[in-house]
Amino acid sequence: MLSSELVGSVLDSAPDAMIIIDSAGIILFANRQVSALFGHESADIVGRHVEILLPERVRQRHIGHRHGYNSNVRVRPMGAGLELFGMRKDGTEFPVEISLSPIGKDGQVGVAAAIRDVTARKQTEQALMEARREAEQANRAKSRFLATASHDLRQPLQTLGLLNGALRRMVVDEECREVLAQQEQAVDAMSRLLNALLDISKLESGAISLALTHFPLAPLFDQLRRDFASVAANKGLRFSVDVTAARVRSDPALVIQLLRNLLSNAVKYTEAGSVELRCKAQGAFVRVEVRDTGIGIASDQVPLIFEEFYQIGVTPNSSREGFGLGLSIVQRIARLLDLQVEVESTPGAGSTFAIALPVAGQEVAPAADATRQAPDPGCVPGAHRILLVEDEPGVRNAMRRLLKIEGYAVIAAATADEALSEMEADADIDLVVSDYHLEAGRTGTEVISAARARHGDSLKAILVTGDTSSAVRELQADANLRIISKPINSEALLRLVKELLAP
Numbered sequence: 001m002l003s004s005e006l007v008g009s010v011l012d013s014a015p016d017a018m019i020i021i022d023s024a025g026i027i028l029f030a031n032r033q034v035s036a037l038f039g040h041e042s043a044d045i046v047g048r049h050v051e052i053l054l055p056e057r058v059r060q061r062h063i064g065h066r067h068g069y070n071s072n073v074r075v076r077p078m079g080a081g082l083e084l085f086g087m088r089k090d091g092t093e094f095p096v097e098i099s100l101s102p103i104g105k106d107g108q109v110g111v112a113a114a115i116r117d118v119t120a121r122k123q124t125e126q127a128l129m130e131a132r133r134e135a136e137q138a139n140r141a142k143s144r145f146l147a148t149a150s151h152d153l154r155q156p157l158q159t160l161g162l163l164n165g166a167l168r169r170m171v172v173d174e175e176c177r178e179v180l181a182q183q184e185q186a187v188d189a190m191s192r193l194l195n196a197l198l199d200i201s202k203l204e205s206g207a208i209s210l211a212l213t214h215f216p217l218a219p220l221f222d223q224l225r226r227d228f229a230s231v232a233a234n235k236g237l238r239f240s241v242d243v244t245a246a247r248v249r250s251d252p253a254l255v256i257q258l259l260r261n262l263l264s265n266a267v268k269y270t271e272a273g274s275v276e277l278r279c280k281a282q283g284a285f286v287r288v289e290v291r292d293t294g295i296g297i298a299s300d301q302v303p304l305i306f307e308e309f310y311q312i313g314v315t316p317n318s319s320r321e322g323f324g325l326g327l328s329i330v331q332r333i334a335r336l337l338d339l340q341v342e343v344e345s346t347p348g349a350g351s352t353f354a355i356a357l358p359v360a361g362q363e364v365a366p367a368a369d370a371t372r373q374a375p376d377p378g379c380v381p382g383a384h385r386i387l388l389v390e391d392e393p394g395v396r397n398a399m400r401r402l403l404k405i406e407g408y409a410v411i412a413a414a415t416a417d418e419a420l421s422e423m424e425a426d427a428d429i430d431l432v433v434s435d436y437h438l439e440a441g442r443t444g445t446e447v448i449s450a451a452r453a454r455h456g457d458s459l460k461a462i463l464v465t466g467d468t469s470s471a472v473r474e475l476q477a478d479a480n481l482r483i484i485s486k487p488i489n490s491e492a493l494l495r496l497v498k499e500l501l502a503p
Contacts, residue, residue: 011029011031012031012032012033014031014033014114015033016033016114016115016116017030017031017033017034017036017037017038017114017115017116017117018030018031018033018034018112018113018114018115019031019034019050019053019112019113019115020103020110020111020112020113021050021110021111021113022110023110025049025050025051025063025066026047026048026049026050027045027046027047027048027049027050027052028046028110029042029046030042030045030046034115037086037088037115037117038053038086038087038088038089039088039089039090040052040053040089050062050066050113051063053086053087053115054085054086054087055085055086055087055093056087058085069100069111083095084096084097084098086115086117094117094119095117095118095119095122096115096116096117096118097115097116097118098113098114098115098116099113099114100112100113101113101114155392155394155395155486155487156394157187157191157487158395158398158486158487158488159392159394159395159398160187161184161187161188161191161487161488161489161490162395162398162399162401162402162488162490162493163398163401163402164180164183164184164187164490165184165402165490165491165493165494166398166401166402166405166490167180168180168181168184169402169405169406170405188489191487191489211251211252211253212249212250212251213249213250213251213252214247214248214249214360215247215248215249215250215252215360216245216246216247217244217246217247217248217279217286217288217357218243218244218245218246219479220252220255220256220259221241221242221243221244221277221279222241223256224241224256224259224260224263224277225239225241225277226499227260227263228263228264228267228275230495231267232267232275235267235270235271236272237267237270237272237273237274237275238273238274238275239274239275239276240274240275240276240277241276241277242277242278242279242280244279244286246279246281246286246359247359247360248286248357248358248359248360249357249358249359249360250337250339250357250358251337254333254336254337255337255357257329257333258329258330258333258334258337258355259277259288259290261327261329261330262290262330262353263275263277263290265327265353266290266291266292266294266351266353267292269292269294269295269351270292270293270294270295270350271294271295272293273292273293273294273350274291274292274293275290275291275292275293276289276290276291276292277289277290278290278291281359282356284358284359285356285357285358285359286356286357286358286359287354287355287356288354288355288356288357289352289353289354290352290353290354291350291351291352292350292351292352293349293350294350294351295347295348296345296346296347296348296349296350296351297343297345297347297351298347299345302343302345305327305343306327306328306330306331306341307328330353334355339355339356339357340355340356341353341354341355342354342355384408384409384430384431384501385408385409385410385411385428385429385430385431386403386408386409386410386411386429386430386431386432386433386497387411387413387419387422387423387429387431387432387433387434387447387451388400388403388410388411388412388413388433388434389413389414389415389416389418389419389432389433389434389435389438389444389447390412390413390414390434390435390464391414391415391435391437391438391439392435393414395435396412396414397412399433399488399493400412402490402493402494403433403494403497406494406497408497411429414439415438415439415442416438416439416442416443416446416447419434419447419450419451420447420450423450423451423454429451429455429459430459430460430501431459431460431461431462431497431500431501432447432448432451432459432460432461432462433461433462433464433497434447434448434461434462434463434464435463435464435465436463436464436465437465444463444464444465445463448461448463448481457480458480459480460480460481460500460501461480461481461482461500462481462482462483462484462493462496462497462500463481463482463483463484464484464486464488465483465484465485465486480500482496482499482500484496
């Protein structure tokens with residue numbers, strides 16, 4: 001049998017402040033930690049009600065809680081889910097945690113309470129909450145900046161590109177044409193760098209949220225075929241894309257951006273041979289591969305290729321094609337989608353980049369090597385009328401001039417309402433080209449829907465946007481709609497117009 005002195009010694013050596021009270025709330029025992037924590041000597045508080053250790057504002061309420069505990073005695077934390085405070089002898093308050101344990105002898109029921117000062121933990125929690133709030137505010141500020149940058153920085157570049165395209169069609173002097181060609185290269189380089197930097201910033205800031213869905217790969221592959229067929233043909237490369245019936249679960253907008261960057265890289269680093277986009281079933285996944293017969297990558301450089309501004313065989317400050325950001329964006333998108341980018345490469349023989357997308361709905365059909373080139377537009381300029389909707393005057397005028405010089409009849413509108421009025425006055429429209437964000441929260445999709453209500457669902461349209469929202473992503477499945485990103489390249493815009501207006 002343990003002596004009372006030994007029990008008291010054990011309680012005194014406990015790391016937490018401990019008190020024992022009887023059923024009436026009278027303190028029977030207080031260990032040394034109580035004095036250190038509350039500033040009361042043990043002899044001063046033994047025999048007094050426990051409420052002396054509580055702030056005056058909660059003492060009366062605590063008496064009620066104490067009576068309630070006496071009617072249902074059990075081991076439990078005190079005030080679960082509540083903020084508890086103790087009060088020192090000098091009147092200062094501090095946050096505490098209290099654990100209650102019933103004790104009894106000779107029919108008398110008392111309670112042992114272990115009391116711990118949690119001031120440091122509460123301060124840490126508060127600091128974390130403030131840091132989280134600051135981080136959230138910073139992310140919101142960054143998102144606002146990115147939205148502004150996407151619009152305000154792209155608009156002047158877009159205007160420059162369109163005016164350059166118009167000038168090149170107006171100027172006949174060879175020296176002037178050469179200057180304009182160099183200007184076009186500079187504008188294009190600025191546009192690509194801006195797009196890459198904004199993409200990385202969005203991915204880093206969390207401004208891009210996932211829109212996971214089940215979708216077929218075929219429309220994405222068709223879009224990539226259209227985007228890269230002519231680019232590859234201009235370099236003399238064979239470009240082939242598998243025909244697939246695979247359905248996967250992921251974010252289609254981010255998947256196509258990832259594959260577009262891989263294909264762009266493949267075309268850039270392949271001087272002869274082929275670039276292929278392949279698809280095959282692999283258990284519960286669909287393996288999508290981008291293969292090329294380009295310069296290849298040495299094994300010791302593979303870990304470096306996903307770093308910003310790293311380019312194979314390019315020394316710092318030397319002349320370079322591109323900026324070394326494409327694969328860095330690929331890696332960030334893959335992480336966001338919880339995908340692994342696999343790389344197989346042999347120097348001088350080519351590379352294969354692959355991702356595995358989870359299957360959704362049905363198995364992938366056997367891949368077929370069906371190489372299809374982009375259709376030869378063959379449209380006759382001047383025979384088509386285009387409704388152009390753009391709220392930025394500089395961009396609107398530059399785009400109108402470019403399309404007019406190319407021979408199209410252009411009906412230009414600055415607002416959605418103006419566009420609707422133009423449609424009322426002129427029923428003959430072959431194509432709608434509209435900015436996505438218009439005045440007062442209106443969108444280009446409203447204009448396109450209104451135009452199709454008048455001219456039929458088969459009316460072709462081009463939506464110009466820098467937006468990454470799910471509303472825009474869903475539009476990519478529209479076979480009669482093309483989405484082109486800001487800042488617009490004049491040649492890319494004209495290719496899309498000719499493709500859509502081709503008979």
